[in-house]
Amino acid sequence: MREYSDLIYKYTRVDHLPHIWCAGCGNGILTRDVAVAFERLKLEREKTVVVSGIGCSSRAAGYLDVNTIHTTHGRALAFATGIKLANPELHVVVITGDGDCAAIGGNHLIHAARRNIDLTAIVFNNNTYGMTGGQYSPTTPTGDKGTTAPYGNIDRAFDIARLAESSGASYTARGTAYHTLETIQAIERGILHKGFSLIDCYSVCPTYYGRKNKKGSAVDMLIWQRDHGVPRARYDALSPEERQGKFPVGILQQNDYPEFIEQYQRIIDGCETEQERSAFIHD
Amino acid sequence: MKRLLINPRFCKGCGICAAFCPKSALELKDGKAALKERCSCILCGLCEQRCPDYAIFLRDEVGA
């Protein structure tokens, strides 16, 4: 008899469990959301690739039972771009942290979004660098503490979903560790979407960000998400006053900008002579 | 019929399942999730959905 949840059986390397994350870490919840989205879409494991960078969040690649590659810090989107270009039939999903994708990997993020390449980026956004002990990250709110901001962070935070949208991503969504159903659905739709999709999922790091900022336990941090995040349809029905202090959970925007690989293929198809063709395809 | 199962080997005692159970059917006992009384569990699966460690789950009793 299996000694763990059936929800994760098909797409999880169960022999690697229990995982390394701390008690109450949101990464375990979000990783399951990814596994459930894969299962609902019945993705072929052979045609699915999960690429991650470095960080607690990026350890998720090790637990998902598809083709996985745990790359270098900040570079997951660059590796993913190469994989997708080499074999456009693959579903290429990137799991990354707020530091991985918006600090060291910020340039890769804006250019992947600008190209609108058909990748799905899932951010486990915990407002800190968890793996290295709680330094402030590009999503640490102003005034909040980190080991590198003992008197409070003086920077303003990135909204990674808005950053991706303004850089050209054709699908952006918000997930949270609390709102599992909405997050699973946002991931599913992101995978189905043709173009660059980014699902910015608020995670919780009770060990560093939570403790440093007196946010209470993992439970308290999830209660905050429950009380401030509102599923998109319900959020849209709120008056401007009611929206104060709340944020929508679910799809934020979606459009049909031209997709990079299709454009690239068009150039290849348009090359008339073998000679021109060989400039693009190397055996 | 489903049944709620808990794997103490995976449970890290975060308390998320107990906090969000709509029936308050769960508690932490010696640092691990435990059912207070089986009869109050309505088998909704919310604990399973949010357990970060895949340690609490519903399972069909037949063939379990």
Ligand SMILES: Cc1ncc(C[n+]2csc(CCOP(=O)(O)OP(=O)(O)O)c2C)c(N)n1
């Ligand atoms: C090139 C390089 N620079 C710095 C590091 C050290 N480092 C490892 S993880 C990390 C931050 C990770 O933060 P984030 O992506 O938010 O992930 P989290 O651990 O919070 O999930 C850093 C700076 C590294 N591994 N490689």
Ligand code: SF4
């Ligand atoms: S340090 Fe934070 S992000 Fe890393 S495993 Fe622990 S709770 Fe999760």
Ligand code: SF4
């Ligand atoms: S299945 Fe529902 S009612 Fe039963 S313990 Fe879990 S959350 Fe509570």
